[in-house]
Amino acid sequence: MTHILLVEDEVKLARFVELQLNYEGYQVSIAYDGLTALTAARKLHLDLVILDWMLPGLSGLEICRRLRSISDKVPIILLTVKDEVSDRIVGLDAGADDYLVKPFSVDELLARVDTHLRRSQQVGTADVLEFKDLTLNRRTRQVYREQRLIELTTKEFDLLEYLLTHPRQIITCDRILGEVWGCDFIGDANMIEIHMRYLRLKLEANNEKCLIQTVSGVGYTLHD
Template sequence: MRILLVEDDIDTRTYVSSGLRAKGHAVDESGDGQDGLLRACEHDYDVIVLDRMLPALDGMSVLKKLRSCGTQARVLMLTALGDVDARIDGMEAGADDYLGKPFALSELIARLNAISRRSAHANTMTLLRLGDLELDLIMQRVFRAGKQIHLQPREWDLLKYFALHAGEIITRSMLLEHVWGFQSSPHTNLVDTHVCRLRGKIERDFGPRIIRTVRGEGYTLSLKQGH
């Protein structure tokens, strides 16, 4: 993987970068948020390891700017703020995973491998069609009625999970586990917020709604008229 490491603490940066390079990864380093943002915009990275507390521009601001400009790189946030609310804030801003400090290098590498696999082609299927909805599973592109729809990485993960389980009832707990990696269900509207954003992109200006709310249970992706 090509990885950008944005971390202002020199000891942590050296520890992480050395460990990643030892595993065969290409690593670029940055010590502040502004420089990290410029590097992320100028180069294509598979994963960005982003500290939350940074000089010049904090990690949350970097993340929001990256997502607003459509950067497709996966983002793993590092922070000393390990509570659930802080993690949820990071996830809602577009992070793919969250790791609290202090951490073991082995866990960081395992998490990087996990979020990288979400982008990889996992099976022999390359194209998924559901009515006028089409997902290119290799290029991670989405079309509806022949028009391309630009999604953020988390929105792509969410839509792909819905599409692969079309017609099934998907609970919020299932989405938290399989899309966000939560092993428990914190009190949050994280799922509802992302489903709302996804609906806005794949249903606005198109035909009938395809992601239906199943009252008291969750959601389902259906080709029938939704409500």
């Protein structure tokens, strides 16, 4: 049975969401604070985490970062009242796969849960992706340009991983938002442009050849 960890300090909301998830056939564990969530994440085999941003003790962002140190693959959906694009970027860069603003529709939450669970099951099994002199290791989450180790944020890594799984294809901004940020995520091309700019700066820090090309008015492609 699919096991979901729900981290939410509002008891009534947590109970309501738990019941809805149970009705859909999911096994649910609840944590009302950050430390309990981290303990549960270490002990349980989880398929997905629903994580509130504002929590007593450790914030949801810090929990997200620590959960990522435990598991690179478990999807994390962040719940928050913060709805600015800058807040979304901060949350996603901390390692969240998706972002849902409170108050939210439970049907929307269930749809996102289903989407991320299906996506995690469809991810390819190859540990190492390569293109020219660029290497990405999914297991260690390390990226190299020849022998140079490149430090990336979580979302930069996810973005590069997606490009590497679709080399030489022109990928639209809408598709990138849907596949990297989540199919229902509301964002714009400016956010993608910001992440692409930082990613390129890191990949080309030693004046290496540009591999990520912009297709004006359409999107991006990984091309030599």
